Amino acid sequence: MVINRDEFFREVTLRICSSLHLETALRNAFVYLQTYFPLDDIYLDILDQNLGAIRRIAHIATHEEMAQEEIVPLPEGLWEWMHKKRAPFLVLHTDPKNYIRSIAPLIKLKGNSDLVLPLWIEEEMIGFLVMRAKGENRYSSEHVDLLATVSEPFAIALANALAHQSLVKYRDTLIDDNRYLKKELLAQAGDEIVGGNSGLRNVMEMVRQVAPLNNTVLLMGETGTGKELVANAIHFASPRKDGPFIKVNCGAIPIELIDSELFGHERGAFTGAIAEKRGRFERANGGTIFLDEIGELPPQAQVRLLRVLQNRELERVGGNKPISVDIRVIAATHRNLEGMVSENRFREDLWFRLNVFPIILPPLRQRKEDIPPLMRYFIAHKSREMGIAVPPGIAPGALDRLMNYGWPGNVREMENLVEREIIRNRGGQLRFDTLHAEGADKAGPGRDSGGLELAVSLDEAMASHIRRVLKIADGRINGPGGAADLLKINANTLRGRMKKLGISYGRDKR
Ligand SMILES: Nc1ncnc2c1ncn2[C@@H]1O[C@H](COP(=O)(O)OP(=O)(O)OP(=O)(O)O)[C@@H](O)[C@H]1O
Ligand SMILES: [Mg+2]
Structure with a gap:
């Protein structure tokens, strides 16, 4: 066959540059190359420095089953040997001097002929084009010469496609980051500041x-x-x-x-x-x-x-x-x-x-008036987050504990506490009874429980008042100087009310 080399070069270049999508471009070239070469498969391999391996990143074949991206580890010596190759070369299963034989089983060389075109950009070898035909000795020295004429377009096309791939990857990451950050910003911009009119x-x-x-x-x-x-x-x-x-x-x-x-x-x-x-x-x-x-x-x-x-x-x-x-x-x-x-x-x-x-x-302990609204805010907020339709209420007496606590971790501590409490009392009222043990008594400076006009329910106010009086009465309910006496109500009435408000009593509770 008489070959017009200029025409060949032009056509291969056009085809291999026809798409940034590697497989598409390669398939275009493959179809054309078949008119000049015995050709059943084409592989595009890159040399991965980090892996010390060949990565087969594209495969075009006449037959149906096409290889997935494959990694072929390189034995010692082969790497250097490959880097000396500038011109296309034949890989013969029978040639004892050929280093590639050492990986022949991995690349299924047996029964096939391979013609390999090293791809160089400037002084760097980026990979290979491998043409394969079924049967032994299918390629001649003319084939080798002809393929040599198109080493540059193949190398450039491969480099471009690789660069494009990594750019697309970066771009997608950036778009994703950006979307995420925007969402994050919106969420924060919309965050409400509780207590902006009080504490x-x-x-x-x-x-x-x-x-x-x-x-x-x-x-x-x-x-x-x-x-x-x-x-x-x-x-x-x-x-x-x-x-x-x-x-x-x-x-x-x-x-x-x-x-x-x-x-x-x-x-x-x-x-x-x-x-x-x-x-x-x-x-x-x-x-x-x-x-x-x-x-x-x-x-x-x-x-x-x-x-x-x-x-x-x-x-x-x-x-x-x-x-x-x-x-x-x-x-x-x-x-x-x-x-x-x-x-x-x-x-x-x-x-x-x-x-x-x-x-x-x-600090929160210096703006106790913010504690009730912050509690309401976090209970509503966390319930929504956890998919709870009706936010739980606060058990009688609990707010008192919250108000008297020192909050060394401030609002963040409260946020975490509410979350824990909702999980613990799923469905029920929030009692915050761990708080008593955790730190009400080791509350930090400024631990003053009185003096603030609070928007609390009557039950809350009553519970907190009863507790204070109980303290003064040293935990006693009956008798002169007992809580009932000080509160000027009947002792049994007081007990009933305490039960309803969830106040436990007795000397152990002091
Ligand atoms: N007034 C407030 N209203 C609503 N939420 C609040 C309020 N103050 C703090 N928070 C919430 O409490 C948590 C802690 O707040 P933030 O991260 O701003 O504290 P910080 O002072 O930066 O703490 P750190 O010094 O530990 O970093 C956040 O989730 C924040 O949204
Ligand atoms: Mg911070």
């Missing part, structure tokens, strides 16, 4: 003042008081609400990664920095960055942060050109930063920069 009134007033501005905000408060919730509220009430809201937990990033994580790095800045990377500050451009647990920031990163706050400019690790950023900074900590400054564990200049608009979140 957190001052806090919310400050939020309203500062949100529209660009000021750095410092949120301080014990763990679980709602710092993150307030940071969200500030961002979503600010003109930056449509920009990114990037959260960084300064305590959660390994110390050796923190600079590059926050400020990014240039390619080659350190071992492992194979590509340039934008840090979280750059990602927050046009929006807000929330630096949670700012007290955990190591000294080196403190210096860099100071520069950003001073100049709205940053330098990537290993970079030398400043990059300007338009960001708003909200920082939070449960630590006493001022104390850390005096112990030289936190830079004083940075503290001044951060402390321009401090907002302090009071």
Whole structure:
């Protein structure tokens, strides 16, 4: 057969580039190649450096059953041998010098002829095209020469298809991330702040003042008081609400990664920095960055942060050109930063920069009026989450326990407690009787049970009053100075009422 090589090259190139979908392109080429070669199968193999193996990523065949993606491990020696191959070569089952024989059973060489085209891009071997025909010695040296003419288009097509595959994969991950994060943001933006008109009134007033501005905000408060919730509220009430809201937990990033994580790095800045990377500050451009647990920031990163706050400019690790950023900074900590400054564990200049608009979140024990509405909120919220149609009520007497508890873990502790309690008392009233044992008596500072006008039911008020009187009466109900006497009711009436309200009594209960 007389072959016009230019025509052959043109046609193969067109076909192998006809689709980014590897199989489709390969099938197009396969059909055409069959007119010039004995051909029953075509395989596309890539050399996987990480696996030390060949991965058969595509297979086109005349017959029906096509191989799944396969991995063929390479014996020692074969790898180097392959890397010396530039031109197409024949693989003969009988040739003792041929290294590929060592994997012959794996690739089912017996009874077939293989013609292999190594695929190189610049100085890198990326894989092989393997043409296979049934029977021995099917390929001639003319076949080898002809195939050599199309090694470049095959190599480029394979490289492009691989790059495309990984881009599509990345894109899908990103779309997925994005969808997830948007949902997450919406959920948080919609989160209600309970107590905004009572215990957190001052806090919310400050939020309203500062949100529209660009000021750095410092949120301080014990763990679980709602710092993150307030940071969200500030961002979503600010003109930056449509920009990114990037959260960084300064305590959660390994110390050796923190600079590059926050400020990014240039390619080659350190071992492992194979590509340039934008840090979280750059990602927050046009929006807000929330630096949670700012007290955990190591000294080196403190210096860099100071520069950003001073100049709205940053330098990537290993970079030398400043990059300007338009960001708003909200920082939070449960630590006493001022104390850390005096112990030289936190830079004083940075503290001044951060402390321009401090907002302090009071602990729950200092805003007991928020406890009943928070309870209602979490009971409703958690019930909905758990698919409980009618939220359970609070057993008589329980609210009293809740009010007198010290809440070292603040609102988060309450949230978790409610969840546990709903699970424990599925269907029934919430009693919170573990709380008594857990910590009512070791309640923290500010444990005052009186003095607050609370929106509680009459039963609650009565239960709590009876308890207090019982305490005064040393647990006695009868007799002079006993609870019934002090309350000026009949002892049996009192017992009946206590039973109804769920107050246990007796000396053991004191
Ligand atoms: N006023 C509130 N109204 C409703 N939910 C609240 C309120 N305060 C806190 N929460 C909820 O309590 C949990 C803890 O709040 P958040 O994460 O904001 O606390 P934090 O101060 O950041 O705590 P930590 O210092 O431990 O990180 C969250 O689930 C939050 O939604
Ligand atoms: Mg937090």
